[in-house]
Amino acid sequence: MKKTKLILTCDVDNLGASGDVVSVAAGYARNYLLPRGMAQPWTRGAQRQIDQMVRARRSREIASIEDARAVRDAIEASTGVTISKRASDDGRLFGSVQASDIAAAVKDQLKQTVDRRKIVINQPLKALGRFEVVCKLHDDVSVTLPVLVEAE
Incomplete structure (x- = not known):
């Protein structure tokens, strides 16, 4: 296998x-991986780009496990x-709730910062109601976040 x-x-x-x-x-x-843009071929000159991505990831992620536990406890x-989203009379949303919407709501309502890339939505949120999503705050820390979707 190559x-x-x-x-x-x-x-x-x-x-x-x-x-x-x-x-x-x-x-x-x-x-x-390559067609979806999840990876690119490795070359010797790419080390600078790797270092840049690692620095950006470090600045985005929660610094320590203690901070992650504090965010988990607050959630x-x-x-x-x-x-709140626009919805039809039968309770279907026009569009869906995205991870970025959930991250913004956590920041506004709970005053905590969660990276949208770390929010796992198992099935698309396209209806009104109560749902649960998982936030992977750190490698060892995750939390289940209740999300209530209501009509505007």
């Missing part, structure tokens, strides 16, 4: 984080966040 060396441009579950250099099967690289102590 391996291909790639630089990840975004976090990929069970593979690595943005800026990591990984070796994957050639077909996986050619058919999945668990709350009743969740409320998001």
Whole structure:
């Protein structure tokens, strides 16, 4: 099996984080990672770009596990966040609730910062009601966040 060396441009579950250099099967690289923009081919001159991505990731992520636990405790102590969206009479949304909407609501309502890339939405939120999403605050810390979607 031929391996291909790639630089990840975004976090990929069970593979690595943005800026990591990984070796994957050639077909996986050619058919999945490269067309979706999740990775780019590794070259010797790309080390500067890798360093830049690692610095950007460090500035985005919560610095320590203690900070992540503090954010987790604040989210668990709350009743969740409320998001208002335009909806039809039968309760279907015009569009859907995105991870960026949830991150903005957490910042506005709970005064906590959560990276939108770390919010995991299992199924699209396209209706009114109460949902639960998972926020991966740190490698070892995650929290379930209740989200209430209501009509504007």
